[in-house]
Amino acid sequence: MNKHHESHELPDSHGSRGLPDDDSQITLRDPADLADALPYLMGFHPTDSVVMVALHGRRGRFGGRLRLGIPRSPGEWPHAAEQLAECLVTGSERRGPRPDGIIVFLCQDPDPVGDMTGSHVMEKLRPLAQQLRTACGALDVPVLEALCISDGRYWSYCCPDARCCPPEGRALALPGTSALAAAATYAGLQVRGTLREMEARLTPWPRPAAAAEQERVLAATEERLVPRILDEEERARVGHETLDLAGLLMRRLSGAPPASGRSDGDALDDGLIAHDEAAALVLGLQDRTTRDRAAEWMEGPDAAPALRLWRALSRRCVGRYTEHAAAPLTLAGWVAWSTGDEPAARVALGLALRVDPGCQFAQLLHQACNEGLDPEALRKCLREERAERERAEREACEGRDVCEERAARDEREEWAELERRGPGQPVTSPHRPKPRRKAPLNRKETANRPAGPDGGTQGARPAPRGIRRAGKVGRRDGTGR
Incomplete structure (x- = not known):
């Protein structure tokens, strides 16, 4: 069973008694009106689906809705029914009042391979309808109507009157011909085809x-x-x-x-x-x-x-x-x-x-x-992240431009200094750090340095004038010799 069901929250103005425009309310009086309203509630024709709609108040305003693909194995139906009933009721309580009733739709067309009809599908799904009614009743929320929609017809699992709900079912209204379809079109509600077409x-x-x-x-x-x-x-x-x-x-x-x-x-x-x-x-x-x-x-x-x-x-x-x-x-x-x-x-x-x-x-x-949240919060977050990233990239680009401009300026100044001094003269850019001078070696360090090729101390500084070097450093006499 696919545990990721679809939940659909509808404002109170989208009620079983009316559409968004308060001046043009539509009353759904019987199972035929409910079956005709289902595509406008969902935005598409659900196929192979369980749809549950919460009702609120004495007039039965439409509230939360959820959809789940019909589990293929009948052994999964009891668990699925309990999950769906609990999810719809608790979800409605989180967003507002507890539902006063629930409408169930079971939508499935006959298998094109075989000789099944809509009546066969209705009978096959009858245990699922009963399990959904039992699960909702266990939560003290009654199922007011349970419909099966298959092969262009609908059946009621709750109505025992054969005059309005005969065993062979009743044909659905042609798309766009009912008063509800006209009101929904006027309100801007669209039906995007079947669920199978949308998934394709x-x-x-x-x-x-x-x-x-x-x-x-x-x-x-x-x-x-x-x-x-x-x-x-x-x-x-x-x-x-x-x-x-x-x-x-x-x-x-x-x-x-x-x-x-x-x-x-x-x-x-x-x-x-x-x-x-x-x-x-x-x-x-x-x-x-x-x-x-x-x-x-x-x-x-x-x-x-x-x-x-x-x-x-x-x-x-x-x-x-x-x-x-x-x-x-x-x-x-x-x-x-x-x-x-x-x-x-x-x-x-x-x-x-x-x-x-x-x-x-x-x-x-x-x-x-x-849950019916507004996507603007996430859109705002994405806008801020994009603006911050573009700002960082712009600052990094500006920093690279400054470094390149500074390097080019230094190079121009060095060439200008070279031309001014003439060939063979060292050039030091004012922007380059001057080389550090080594500190003079003291007498102990000089003595410890290895001997050079001429017998003197390798790397030692030349002795100043007046100093005699005969294997070791001499002393000045009183005459300065």
Whole structure:
């Protein structure tokens, strides 16, 4: 079971009785309205997912939400149900009042291989629905409705009335045709397709030939880069090269013409990035310092091309390099969250934790996004770090310029002094320290010095006039001889 569920906090104004605009509240009266509201609550159509929504107050305002992929093994369902119920209730209590009720959605389409129908899926998931109801009831929070959505239809596990919830289920409303869809569009809420489609933009290439070629280039680049990354001095150079290449590709992506759709746009981005460029970036981003520097492209004109680049690099992590996708996936989730696309951020961060559960950066961002924190605090921190680094680099550059200018000035002064004195004369720059004169040797030191080739003391100073040297130092007489 994937323990990294997605939690979605919704303000009180996004209630089961209304949308953000207080003047145009929408009342959800029956299971059909709830099933139609689910994509707008999540921002996408959840597939293969358990979704739980907390309700508050007498009118049942929507509160916290969470999503988890349906565990494949039914043996994991009881434990998953207890975890989900406890997480939703305790999370709601940390942020506000305790929920007064919970709505459960089980979303799964029939397996395309086989003859299963939506009714079969509904019956298969019935034990999971009952376990979720039991787990919530154990926490004194009732499940007011539990729906199964499959193959374009919905079923209720709670309503016994066959007139509104027949055994064969009811068809979902056509997308965009309900009053809720109109109100959500007016409020600016978007549905980004299905969860499967959103994940496909971030998962490795399904094309065998292209994936095999990319894996070969990744292996060759790894042999060349890893020794440099392990070297302390070369690691910094590799980091600068990685960021320079990322900036180049971002400018290349920004200059590309817009595509008609998501799949067309992704294919266009893939064609603009060569295998060796993608390999160098994927491996270079494994360095934590380089990855954190790349996270500074999170706002303004840098955000859109950076998000396209990180998505494209996530698709290039093929074969045995799947775990390398944690870095670009985390960066993609961070940029999406920073720009206000929380559903896309949760999907990207969830995939990052799926390929590398120990990625601390992804864990922190996933938790902050789930708890509804404002990303501005992290953006401010990254801005300050970038400003401090640029200031230090500027001061270091100015210091080098001063040293070079001083050295050039000294050299000009020496040449000017040489020309003034003429050839053969020593020149001493006023900026150079004068050579130190050796202190004169005393009589004891002179006696201990080894004898020179002429019999005298090697290295000893010549005796002044009037001093007789006949193997030893003489004395002056009274006449000064």
